[in-house]
Amino acid sequence: MKFTSIKKKLASALLIVLLAYLPMQVNAWGMIGHRVVGEIADSYLKAKTRKAIQAILGAETLAMSANWGDFIKSDSTYNYMYNWHFVNLPGGLDKQGVYNILETEKAPNLYNKIIDLTAVLKKSSSTADEKKLALRMLVHMAGDLSQPMHVAHKEDLGGNRVSVLWFNEKSNLHRVWDEQLIEYQQLSYTEFAKAINHPSAIQLYNWQNTSLKDCVYDSYTVCSKIYEGTKPDSKLSYRYNFDWAETLNQQLLKGGVRLAKMLNDIYG
Numbered sequence: 678m679k680f681t682s683i684k685k686k687l688a689s690a691l692l693i694v695l696l697a698y699l700p701m702q703v704n705a706w707g708m709i710g711h712r713v714v715g716e717i718a719d720s721y722l723k724a725k726t727r728k729a730i731q732a733i734l735g736a737e738t739l740a741m742s743a744n745w746g747d748f749i750k751s752d753s754t755y756n757y758m759y760n761w762h763f764v765n766l767p768g769g770l771d772k773q774g775v776y777n778i779l780e781t782e783k784a785p786n787l788y789n790k791i792i793d794l795t796a797v798l799k800k801s802s803s804t805a806d807e808k809k810l811a812l813r814m815l816v817h818m819a820g821d822l823s824q825p826m827h828v829a830h831k832e833d834l835g836g837n838r839v840s841v842l843w844f845n846e847k848s849n850l851h852r853v854w855d856e857q858l859i860e861y862q863q864l865s866y867t868e869f870a871k872a873i874n875h876p877s878a879i880q881l882y883n884w885q886n887t888s889l890k891d892c893v894y895d896s897y898t899v900c901s902k903i904y905e906g907t908k909p910d911s912k913l914s915y916r917y918n919f920d921w922a923e924t925l926n927q928q929l930l931k932g933g934v935r936l937a938k939m940l941n942d943i944y945g
Contacts, residue, residue: 706820707856708744710929712866714820715739717874717933722940729944733808739816739936740866746817761790761814762821765831766897768904775894787827788893791818791939798943819939822892823932825900826851836903842912850907853917858925861918873926876934884934892935899924 706714719739722730734742746762749755764786766778779788797803797811821827829835829851836850843857864872876884887895906920907913 706824706929706932707859708747709864709866709869710824710855710859711743711747711817711820712740713859713869713873713929714823714932714936715741715743715816716866716870717930718816718819718936718940720870720874721934721937723945726937726941726944730812730940733805733812742813743816743820745813746821758814760785761818762787763827763829763835764788764893765835766828766893766900768830768901770897772894775897776890779890779893787818787821788889791815791822791889794818795939795943815939816936819936820932823896823928823935824854825896825903825928826854828893828897829900829904839907839909841907841910844914845912848913850903853907853913854903854925858918858921859929862922869929870933873930874933876930881934884931885938887935895931896928899928 715738730739746758749758764779764782766775770778782789794811794815797807798815803811826836833839834851836854837852839850841848841850841853843853848857859869862869902924903921907917911917
């Protein structure tokens with residue numbers, strides 16, 4: 678009896694460790710980055726869209742709902758959503774190669790689940806609970822879509838296995854782009870959004886008229902440049918921030934503009 682009890686305790690402990698490890702592979706932008714995307718999106722909503730969102734979320738803003746997709750990883754009920762946060766893409770693909778994977782991959786991923794969530798929100802027969810979950814996840818996943826390391830390589834877990842030093846602290850490529858570059862700017866999410874939310878007219882037009890497939894490909898091209906510019910075991914610090922801060926800002930801005938477009942297309 679004692680041996681069986683010990684085995685059960687060990688199994689439970691192992692499960693907790695595994696569940697804690699899995700989300701680490703799929704966090705995107707961290708709390709600040711996701712809120713920046715939500716805050717920027719809010720500034721481009723049509724009045725009709727804003728009213729529809731408030732009917733679903735109440736007083737919960739897009740910025741506040743943006744992290745729900747990561748918060749619920751602590752609840753095993755939502756473990757089925759694990760692979761909604763990314764789409765694995767091998768290196769060296771051209772645009773059609775990316776399209777081919779997106780069109781043929783049947784397992785849940787960032788691309789096809791955004792399509793599914795959009796359908797839930799457009800469907801008049803969806804329940805209030807279904808709409809709230811779909812909207813929260815869509816807000817979160819639009820942020821994931823603009824994080825380049827979420828369209829990265831399966832073999833290194835989206836950069837999680839690419840070890841680097843960030844100001845002499847052990848880290849990895851995914852974590853640097855999720856959190857550390859953003860945190861280094863020393864801005865609140867509202868300050869960050871105000872600082873970067875100044876797209877040109879041509880940028881705004883292009884980003885608002887980009888298909889979902891092209892959004893994936895756009896992040897994929899940025900991801901490829903990041904891989905090329907960040908070798909394993911690199912020592913990253915001031916120069917890395919100087920070289921990549923503008924790319925970081927533009928990806929966050931794209932995420933917000935494109936999220937607003939998704940929502941306006943659904944409700945506007």
